[in-house]
Amino acid sequence: MTVNALAFYAAAVLIVLAAAAAVGLPSLRLASYAGAATVVLLAILDVVSHAYMLAAIEIVVPGLALGIVVLVLRREQYRDLGASTDAGSRWWLGGPVALAAGLVLVVTLAIVGPSWYSDIVVSIAKAVTPAALITVLHYDAPYALVIAVVLIAVTVAAGLVIGRRSGDEQTLDQHLQARREREERARRRRDDRQAGRRRPAQEDS
């Protein structure tokens, strides 16, 4: 199937720029916007490649996870977690490693060209009866669907176990809250007393 070259290169350039922004921007908020843009651009690349169902999955699955992340980060106790000014302080480590890995991969793939996977795989893939993705997952590869469902269930369970607050943390939070309320009451009493002392002095004058 033919892929529109112009659309491919436009999507490719935007993907690289968005990915670079996602890892390079110091503000975590802007970086996360760039990350979300990368996901959307990958879905657009899927559309360009005529993989429409995959594009929908590419948007829906990470989109759901991203929504949960945003909801959690809006909580009071995690508000400061999003503040970051670190723009890659270990560039001296990440730069050479990424450059070396990228060079090895790009040079190898450029030399190998279109045959980066075996023709046997292509012939097997083409021999499979063409069908819609949802049909394949339901009838031809149900194990893949089952594994995916189990993976999601395990992730939700593990996320809840890791992310939940322990009893000690809840008690500590309650103590901190009570302390904040006590301090607030004490401050108000102090302000009232000072205001009370100032009032008779003003009346006398």
Next chain:
Amino acid sequence: MNIGNGQYAVLSAVVFAIGLYGVFARRHPLAVVMALGLLFAAPLIALAGFISATAVNQRAPLGGALATMAIIAATCLCSIGFALVLLLWRRSGRADVDALGDIEE
């Protein structure tokens, strides 16, 4: 000009390298998780090329099934990473991967 799976693979390699840079260079755990997400997303581009090369009548069952699994696995891994970041934040109060060494039992 024809777009083959070689172009997809090169793009995939570039995105992989960018993700690798983020994992090594960033110190904020959320940024590291996001860079890991890019690392996992890179093979999806190669898979899109695979789908494009093997599709018959706009339908590519094998590549599509593989890519679906890869998307779900990548999202699950990033979600677990995010939960670990929350745990790190609550235990240490620091948003720094170096704080991992300071966590006490």
